[in-house]
Amino acid sequence: MIVRFPLVASTVLAGACVAVLLFSGQPAAAQGAASAYSLAVAALRTVSMVRGLLRGRWGIDLLAVTAIASTVAVGEYIASLIVVLMLTGGEALESFAQGRASRELRSLLDRSPRTAHLERSGTTVEEVSVGEVRIGDVLLVKPSEIVPVDGELLTEEGVFDESALTGESLPVEHRKGATLLSGSINGENAVRLRATATAAESQYSQIVALVKEAAASRAPTVRLADRYAVPFTLLAFVLAGTAWFLSQDPNRFAQVLVVATPCPLLIAAPVAFLAGTSRAAHAGIIIKNAGTLEQLARVRTAVFDKTGTLTHGRPTLHDIRLEGVAPGVTPDRLLQLAASAEQYSSHVLAASVIDAARSRGLQLLPATDAREHATDGVTATCGTHTVVVGKPAFVQKVTSGFGRTELAGGQLSIYVGVDGEFAGTLIMSDPMRENAVDTLALLRRLGIEQTMLLTGDTSATAAHIAAEAGISHVLAECLPAGKVTAVAALRTRPVMMVGDGVNDAPVLAAADVGVAMGAKGATAASESADVVIMLDDLSKTATAVAIGQRTIRIARTSIWTGILLSIVLMLAASYGYVPAVAGALLQELVDLATILNALRALGDGRPGRQVRTGRTLPSPAYGEGTGKQVPQNRSS
Structure with missing residues (x-):
């Protein structure tokens, strides 16, 4: 892979050296240096192009490489340098716009249990690495500690916060003999448990593995520019070849290809994406890469977690x-x-x-x-x-x-x-968020065809929330693995999953677009998600979709503007009206036009109307209520 930002700097430095040679009266040396550098970049691009072709990716490298080689061949070395600068600059800008977000799951790994308190001979307690725990070992879990491995509760009763696993906001009481899951947090009293699984086989480790597997299995998004590459390249070569054939002048071939250099394709979309992500950031929405913007624009199914997402998560x-x-x-x-x-x-x-x-x-x-x-x-x-x-x-x-x-x-x-x-x-x-109903209605107006509630809560509570929010499909009582399976089975795609917390991390990674809501720091959800909403505001999900749609519209408009202007210049160059250097400079004007249009994505990308505050609705099943997530410690 070419390191793009150093290439931009080296191209600028090469241009400066060529200028110094020219002003010092050494045109031959200037031409040799410029030609050598341009051909070196073309060779690197050729290697990248071949690798892309082997992976089945048809890009815009062939046109750029041919334009560089042809300008060098006919002695238009200054034009070749300009083409190289635009080529490397456009790709560097694209890399910057994408963000290259890290998916190393730092927070998941940081939160993973590392030690356990192992009872020896029933009298002494020794702190050991969680990896040393074996099935059958008796462990002591102190107040507010994370349960290190799956196990059977030996104490008469205990209260545990299982929100990291099920998403439920209230602690749950377990009686003697109940199964405890690693990753849950013990309450105020120390408890004893007998390990029923090793750390590697326990629930929390499975969640980490699910996130990694889901993130790795997602298909890469094709760059927007690449979709126009093949027809544009064919048209450019036909025009350039025809001009050379009719004029019998090889300079015509180079002149046409210079103005056909796909800078609008390289620059327009990245600038629009950068502007769109900047606009989203001003709204408290972090969109991690350009591919996510494209997916947001095309989302057709929206899936929501319940507690803390559709509801406040506070009784x-x-x-x-x-x-x-x-x-x-x-x-x-x-x-x-x-x-x-x-x-x-x-x-x-x-x-x-x-x-x-x-x-x-x-x-x-x-x-x-x-x-x-x-x-x-x-x-x-x-x-x-x-x-x-x-x-x-x-x-x-x-x-x-x-x-x-x-x-x-x-x-x-x-x-x-x-x-x-x-x-x-x-x-x-647990009241529903005031703007939940209006947010879902707005998403439907933005083209969302299907909505779904996916929760670890009981069927009765999930059905109640779904009916009030106007959600068409419900799947309740799901653990993280079940959520991943449910999202993978959805046919109306792309799928946007909105959730929060560790329990949602795998499904956020598995969805086409994962949206983590209310993440104010490095959390499992924010590491796994493609979109992180920094504010605890459900309506921002609709804002993100609207920004994605507007950004893609502007990017396509910019690309077509650049293509049409390039075609006009190619026709003029085919008749000999545009010399190579003049064509390269005119191409910069085309680039400027596409950039200015793309920067319109910095404008207000929010939906046409604000999401109004709606009703406050009851929701979850806790206490002596209607669900299995009942904190049996008491309904008070």
Whole structure:
């Protein structure tokens, strides 16, 4: 592969040396130096051209190499240098525009478990490399540590954050004997597990392997310029050969090929792509390469993860239901008492209840005799009231008048008792993003023919979200490998996958266009994705598609502008009206015209109208709700 940026510098240096030789009265030396350098570049391009042909790639090298060789042959060495400069400069610009994003999966590898705490003889614990763990070994996993290998839980119960694997935002409780997956994060209590797989065979390592395999298996995108190369090259050779034959002057052949040098093809698309990626960056969208811009413009299927993508991924208070018989309890009073008791709870939903109370301006009451009943709930004396908050079975045992609450799809309930009486229920949900419905509608107007929800959540919750968002296809309860398989099976292509988190990394790499949303640093999703949206804004996916479509339209317009102007110059050169050096300089004017047109891609590439804020909708199935991703530690 030719190193393109040093070639540009060396071409400029060669041109300067030729100029010095000319001004010092040594035209023969100047011609020899320019000719030698130009032929050397042509030889390198020939090697690259042959390699491309062997890989089945028909490019624009033949025309450029012939133009250099023919100008050298007829003594137009200055024209040959100009052609070389435009050739190397155009390709360097293309390389810069593409970005050459790294796919070394740094964040995945950095997050991979490296050590484990191995129990020796049931009395001592030794820290060992995760690669030394064997099936049957008993391991200790400390609070907030990553589970190093797949294993069977030996402790009576434990709470784990599995969002890196399933995408679910809430921790999940597992009982003794349950299977734990590597990559999940232990809660606040140390647990013991028996390894059921080695590190290489565990779930997290499989995710890393999936990302690498999916990224490597994707077919390369053909450059936009190459699609016009064959017909343009044939036309140029026909005109040049005809001019030589009719005039019997070999200079005509060189003159036609100089103005036919495919600089518009080399420069127009890269400049448009560079402008398009710059415009996207101003909108908080990082598009990693030019091939991605082309794919974005052609996307026909959009696939979405649920939690953290279509929804916020943070539980909020949806409703307060007074269904008990506790006297004098209003909705705000119920929330105030529940939040006051939850001050002393370490449960993940406690913060959501407290935030809900504070958002309503409710002052939390000091509590005494606060006790958290592990995985069940919390009791506390708040002011003059005895308050119990937690799971239905827990609250039912200590209150009278208890009744279960009916839930809609994607909701969970937190039960509250006051002074021994069942008082009511706090309904929590993970709200859909306000602009989700409008974003999907806008994508359909941009030409998206099929939409799909792909999630590790339960079927009931997934169907609920899909119906509200207007998504046509749903596939639920998927692990990372299942997501990759589902995307590969889609027939309406190209496919754009929008997701976040480690669990989405393999499918982002497998999709034709992977979009990582809300990535504010080096994450597994951003390393695997082709497009990284730096803002936590779903509407940016539609913006990215619109920018891709507009950029490709401008690139094609620029290419056709350059082709048509080149044809006019070729016709003039075939009649002898355009000398070689003048033709090379005129070709620069053609390049300038195509560049100025291509720079229009710097303009506003957002969709025609802003995505409006829509409805706030309930969504996921947590707690005592409707799905299997239930944190059994307690619904509070």
